[in-house]
Amino acid sequence: MRVGIVGWFGSDNLGDEILLHSLITCVREVKENASFVVFCPNPDRVAELHGVQTEHMPVLRARGASERQVAVQRAIKSCQLLLLGPGTVFQERSPNLSWPGTLPMFARIIAMAKLAGTPVATVGVGVREGGTPFGRQVLRLIGASCVAVGVRDERTASHFGSGAEVIGDMAYTLPLPDLDRADSGRRFALSMRPLAPDLEGSLLAATSACAGRLRQEGWSGTFLPMAFGRGAHGEDDRVIYERAFRDLLDLDSTPLDGSRPLVGALRDWLQSLATNQLVLGTRLHAALLAVAIGVPTVAIAYERKVHDAFVDLGLREFLVPPDVDAETLYRTATAAAASAEQFREAAQRVAAQGRIAQGFVTALVKRLG
Structure with a gap:
């Protein structure tokens, strides 16, 4: 066929x-x-x-x-x-x-x-x-x-x-490999994409403040680049990393770097994602795949599709708007991190x-x- x-x-x-x-x-x-x-x-x-x-x-x-x-x-x-x-x-x-x-x-x-x-x-x-x-x-x-x-x-x-x-x-x-969710300490990942200027500035301030506060409390953190904008204007997540997070978070690897075939690289990427105890995400599939493997996740609903997906999964309380302030984002993040069982149930729904x-x-x- x-x-x-x-x-x-x-x-x-x-x-x-x-x-x-x-x-x-x-x-x-x-x-x-x-x-x-x-x-x-x-x-x-x-x-x-x-x-x-x-x-x-x-x-x-x-x-x-x-x-x-x-x-x-x-x-x-x-x-x-x-x-x-x-x-x-x-x-x-x-x-x-x-x-x-x-x-x-x-x-x-x-x-x-x-x-x-x-x-x-x-x-x-x-x-x-x-x-x-x-x-x-x-x-x-x-x-x-x-x-x-x-x-x-x-x-x-x-x-x-x-x-x-x-x-x-x-x-x-997506077929999920056997993932090791062994405790690797308090570790979080952030996915952030370029947005319209009227939204991007305030959201960068809120996410960087929240990430900085988590780091002060002993969390380690990485930045998840999900898109590189090949032939698409305003889609390169690395621009955001360089602008706001270079001195705050490590830059995670990506299955798209060309060093390995996609299937094997994707398996390793999922394993790395599974070592987090918290994910903060604007990119839809960073958030959804984190939920799929049971990682507590806060979705930043820059578009309706992000909102709809989290509502459908019964995770409305872990949605925040793109104009969220740093304190609300931090409170939502810590609430998600403390709700591991709720996210295990969401993974079953996925x-x-x-x-x-x-x-x-x-x-x-x-x-x-």
Whole structure:
């Protein structure tokens, strides 16, 4: 079976690469010999990380766009199934996109798949907030054109209608190695991403003050860089580290540094993450993977998707807004660190949701493969 996957992969965002790795793994649980072609912004990088065939996304305003359209059409026709997602692929606006964002491109991909006779489904997708009535109409049409609609959360489901199925974040399906949660002392990790200037300044002040206070109390700390902004403006977490945390926290390693194959490097990264007794995170997948392995976590909800994920996991009390003050962040962090049992229960909910997502993919692949 040949499966096409369309998403924002190859920009050196660890969360996105984990989503792609998780989806490929889910498909291969059903079809061990499945082959893949991934349509993405940075095909060479995706091929390097995941060892799959790749094609550029069919954007119209790029050098060689007409040749790309032909290559994409040919690749879609070779697939027995085309999957949109996972991740927040549907965006009308973002710091890097003007209206109408990605929606016309995905509508065009749907049309190309229909012409090729290739069935389309969404898997673990999200819709970025700030949409318009026009965007909602386009999303309804996209949903109606799919043989199955699997979405990340209830809010996204409302954009697609009653046929949408909430399957959760595909990262919940990530196979977790046997992790050593042995006591390594009081250790915390911080994930912080670039934000709009009106939010970033105050949040940096609050997080650095909280981290400094934890250090004074005997905690050791590391900074988790989750994204490096390959081809994406304002996405390099190392900028934040250099600006605010270089003299306060050690810089953690990343599975994307190229020194090892992704699968092995990811396993070691998860093992390192498991040695923490606390994680503070703006990056969604830093927070979700910490919860998945039972690490007490405070999520800084810079976007609705972070808020929705923690509410769905029963962790609302450990959510803070991006304009949080240092004292509130510190109190929430220490409360989370003292709630280990609550996070062990949340890890079980993550595993249960992962089984739902795997079941969705399994049923889809069996039906069409």
